[in-house]
Every structure is written in C-alpha cells, then in structure tokens.
Amino acid sequence: MNIKALRLPLTKEELQSLNAGEIVSLSGACYTARDAAHKRICDALKNGGPLPFDLDGACIYYCGPAPARDGEIIGSCGPTTSARMDDYAPTLLECGVAVMIGKGRRSDAVTKATADAGAVYLAAVGGAGALIKNRVKACALHAYPDLGCEAVYKLDLQNLELLVASDTKGVCALR
Amino acid sequence: MREIDARILIEPLGALIGNALVGVDAATRALIKEAARAERSPAARWALGVIEENNEIAVRSRDFACQDCGLAVLFVSVGQDVHINGGLTDALNEGVKRGYAAARKSVADPLTRLNTGTNTPAVVHYDVTDGDKIAITFLAKGAGAENMSRVFMLTPSKGEAGIIDCAVRAVTDAGANPCPPVILGVGVGGTMEKCALLAKLALTRGVGKRNPDKRVAELEDKILEAVNATGIGAQGFGGGVTALAAAVETFPTHIGMLPVAVNIQCHSVREGRLII
Structure with missing residues (x-):
C-alpha cells in the first residue's frame, strides 16, 4: 500500500490532496483534547476566555493517554470515539482547526462542516494504544492539568499511520 | 464451613487485573491473526495488522493494550459453605484499585462527572453457588x-x-x-x-x-x-x-x-x- 508522509501543520494544498480511504503517515505537533477539554475550549470561545492553543491550522487528537511510567514520556495513547466531540467540532472548525484524529464515524453535519472548513478527519486504529505510544516522540502537559487524563497534552508525532476517514470533498470512508 | 478473611482477595485480584490490562486474551489474538489472513479489504487488513502488532508490543513492553482500561466488571460466585470475615465488596474494590494503580482512571460520578481517582467502584455481580470457594471473573469494559x-x-x-x-x-x-x-x-x-x-x-x-x-x-x-x-x-x-x-x-x-x-x-x- 502506498503511504503518503505528511508533516504538521498541513498546508491547504496538502489538505485538499487527501482522499478518503487512503493511509497517511503523520508527523509533527498536535494537541490532545477529549470531552472535558472540548467543553472548556467552547466555553472559553463563548465567554472570551483564554484558549489553550492557537486553533487556526491546529491538529486535535481525541485521546486521553494512560499515565507515563517512570522515565517515559507517555503511556498507551490510542484514539477515543470521535462522535462524542461532534457537538463541539463545528465551532472548532470555524476557528480554523485543520485536522482531527480519532476513531469512529462522525455525524453528517460534522463531515460537512469538516469539508466546508477545508479540514480532514483522520482515523487512528482504536485499541492500538501501545503501538501509538511508540509514535509519540515528545509529550508535554499543555493546559487544564486539573482534568487529569482529559487535560490538553502537546504531542510530537512521528510517522503515525492513519486512514483518511473524511476529506475536504466531504467523502467519508467509514461504515 | 470454611472461614476466610476478605482481605486475602486483594493482592491476587490486583495482580490478575494488572496482568489482564496488558495482555489481550490469547483466543482473541488468535482470531485476529486468522482474520488478518482472511480479510480481502486492504484498509481493514492494515487495521488488523496494526492491532496484531499492538497486542504483541503490549505484552512485550507491559504497556496497556488500550489506554481505556475500562470500568472493572466482576462476576463473583461465592460458595455457600464459605464464611467471609470483613467486607467482601470493600476487599474487591481495594483489589481493583491496586490492579488499576498504574492505569488510566476512567471512573466518574455520572452527574458531577468528577473522577473517583481510583477506577473504583467496580461493577460487581454476585452469585451464590455450591462449595466453599470464591470464584471471580474480571472483565475490563471500555466506553x-x-x-x-x-x-x-x-x-x-x-x-x-x-x-x-x-x-x-x-x-x-x-x-x-x-x-x-x-x-x-x-x-x-x-x-x-x-x-x-x-x-x-x-x-x-x-x-x-x-x-x-x-x-x-x-x-x-x-x-x-x-x-x-x-x-x-x-x-x-x-x-x-x-x-x-x-x-x-x-x-x-x-x-x-x-x-x-x-x-x-x-x-x-x-x-x-x-x-x-
């Protein structure tokens, strides 16, 4: 299988070149956020509070990592179910989020909002946390430390293989 | 009548859970391997290969196979000829707490959403059986x-x-x-x-x-x-x-x-x- 190597942040052209169903190998910086962090980010947008990171062009990974062991940077860190973030995703896409990584289908509204924003949704293999841990070269607690595993971590990915689940044309590859 | 102290369950249950969370069930792994060979869709075959590799890495490096180590579900069959001293449910939860010590804590109050911090309480299903043994089956249930x-x-x-x-x-x-x-x-x-x-x-x-x-x-x-x-x-x-x-x-x-x-x-x- 032909695997396209990409480095974050992705350009508009790179985003547009991706087709649903193809596998890519992704490297570069992304931020973890799941249910609780999404709620806070959207509250901050509504109330004009500070944002944990620049949303424009950002890559968000729906993930709540297992704790790191002594001497390691992160624990198992596979994707969580993306659909739970569907209520928040259109708002974040409007703010420029370019890449979302997770697992499972999105609502039709999110797939459309993703395409309208020129963004993509990439699927990591669910239940592959131990393997994905080895694709993370740096991890730093970035915001909302009180949320524990639901805090925002900045990760430096190296060659994480993902399937393009929905693309800028609005095509979805998931059943 | 056999008499036991509930606390003797804590350590073996903790160890059982600790091992289960890194080692995906062998029969399931064999079926995944078989599926990877039989699958004709390239994308699905790729995913099955990733899962196979993940499960090998988890055992080898003692990493959690999945970061969602789940809610602990316990089926506990208590023989009617055992007398237990001390709280059985408390002992089971202490075992679960130890088994999840290094794992992600995924248990929260349903309304406040505050994390309990210990991955307890477990969901415990009791059953009374013949004999003087206590049998525990643990299952990690992810969301x-x-x-x-x-x-x-x-x-x-x-x-x-x-x-x-x-x-x-x-x-x-x-x-x-x-x-x-x-x-x-x-x-x-x-x-x-x-x-x-x-x-x-x-x-x-x-x-x-x-x-x-x-x-x-x-x-x-x-x-x-x-x-x-x-x-x-x-x-x-x-x-x-x-x-x-x-x-x-x-x-x-x-x-x-x-x-x-x-x-x-x-x-x-x-x-x-x-x-x-």
Whole structure:
C-alpha cells in the first residue's frame, strides 16, 4: 500500500490532496483534547476566555493517554470515539482547526462542516494504544492539568499511520 | 464451613487485573491473526495488522493494550459453605484499585462527572453457588463498545429472526465506534435486566467457545454470519470481519416477552479468572 508522509501543520494544498480511504503517515505537533477539554475550549470561545492553543491550522487528537511510567514520556495513547466531540467540532472548525484524529464515524453535519472548513478527519486504529505510544516522540502537559487524563497534552508525532476517514470533498470512508 | 478473611482477595485480584490490562486474551489474538489472513479489504487488513502488532508490543513492553482500561466488571460466585470475615465488596474494590494503580482512571460520578481517582467502584455481580470457594471473573469494559450496547424488548412472534436482527441492528448502528472487530455477547430471555446480565455473562465464556446447547450454538453461528455480512469490517474501514465471535446465553422468559440484549466487546479483550 502506498503511504503518503505528511508533516504538521498541513498546508491547504496538502489538505485538499487527501482522499478518503487512503493511509497517511503523520508527523509533527498536535494537541490532545477529549470531552472535558472540548467543553472548556467552547466555553472559553463563548465567554472570551483564554484558549489553550492557537486553533487556526491546529491538529486535535481525541485521546486521553494512560499515565507515563517512570522515565517515559507517555503511556498507551490510542484514539477515543470521535462522535462524542461532534457537538463541539463545528465551532472548532470555524476557528480554523485543520485536522482531527480519532476513531469512529462522525455525524453528517460534522463531515460537512469538516469539508466546508477545508479540514480532514483522520482515523487512528482504536485499541492500538501501545503501538501509538511508540509514535509519540515528545509529550508535554499543555493546559487544564486539573482534568487529569482529559487535560490538553502537546504531542510530537512521528510517522503515525492513519486512514483518511473524511476529506475536504466531504467523502467519508467509514461504515 | 470454611472461614476466610476478605482481605486475602486483594493482592491476587490486583495482580490478575494488572496482568489482564496488558495482555489481550490469547483466543482473541488468535482470531485476529486468522482474520488478518482472511480479510480481502486492504484498509481493514492494515487495521488488523496494526492491532496484531499492538497486542504483541503490549505484552512485550507491559504497556496497556488500550489506554481505556475500562470500568472493572466482576462476576463473583461465592460458595455457600464459605464464611467471609470483613467486607467482601470493600476487599474487591481495594483489589481493583491496586490492579488499576498504574492505569488510566476512567471512573466518574455520572452527574458531577468528577473522577473517583481510583477506577473504583467496580461493577460487581454476585452469585451464590455450591462449595466453599470464591470464584471471580474480571472483565475490563471500555466506553467505546459498552456505549454501543443495546436492549430490545421483542414480542415472541419475532422469534429467532428477530434475535438475529437485534444483533445486526446493534452492530450496524454502532459502525466503527466500538472498535471492530468486536465480540458479541447476546442475552435472550428473562426480563429486561436479566437479558442484559446474560449478555455480559456471555462475554466471559471464553472468546470463540460455543454454547454447549446445539440449538443455541447454531444461533450463535447465524448471528456471526449475519453480522459479518454487513461489510463494516475492522475499524469500520469496510471488510468481511466485523465480529470475531458471538456468544448467546438464554434464560426462560414470560409467555408474552422476548427480551434480547446485545453487549458489544471491542477486540481488546482483557479478562481474567481467579478461584480462592
């Protein structure tokens, strides 16, 4: 299988070149956020509070990592179910989020909002946390430390293989 | 009458859970390997290969196979000839707390959403049996698959076809969310809560083991065939292996009822057994 190597942040052209169903190998910086962090980010947008990171062009990974062991940077860190973030995703896409990584289908509204924003949704293999841990070269607690595993971590990915689940044309590859 | 101190359960239960969370069930791993060979869809085959590699890495490096180490479900059979000194439930929860010490803590109050910080309390199902032993079965239930599980209150006229349809509907509606390939526990009969419990119990039988009742085993085969005909495939990428196994447990029900529960288990089967 032909695997396209990409480095974050992705350009508009790179985003547009991706087709649903193809596998890519992704490297570069992304931020973890799941249910609780999404709620806070959207509250901050509504109330004009500070944002944990620049949303424009950002890559968000729906993930709540297992704790790191002594001497390691992160624990198992596979994707969580993306659909739970569907209520928040259109708002974040409007703010420029370019890449979302997770697992499972999105609502039709999110797939459309993703395409309208020129963004993509990439699927990591669910239940592959131990393997994905080895694709993370740096991890730093970035915001909302009180949320524990639901805090925002900045990760430096190296060659994480993902399937393009929905693309800028609005095509979805998931059943 | 055998007399035991509840606290003797703590250490072995903690160790059992600690090991289960890194080592995906061997029978499931064998089925994944088989599926990876048989799968013709390239994307699904890729996903199955990633899962295989992940499970090897987890055992080798003692990493959690999945970061979602789940809610601890315990089936506890207590022999009626045992007298337990001290709180049994407290001891079980202490064992769970120790087993999850290094794991992600995934248990929260349902309303405040505040994390309990210990991955307790466990969901404990007690049963009284003959003898003087205590048997514990542990199953880690992650949110992705549990969220897609369903209860259907059918009318008796729906029969076997209706039961199969429940499994297909649950799996189809779930799509990629529960991390297919999945294992299905199907509870048929009893009442609303009984069939749900049977479905969960079916998941503890041992993946791939058929029901000893031939008629029920044939229903398991039909469910597996129908679910794999959906084409959802590994991770919802499209393919021939959506489920690795289906286990059905039955219980007599009311003449006017046909309750069916479909409990979905992801491919990351983390379970263990202990007899004291």
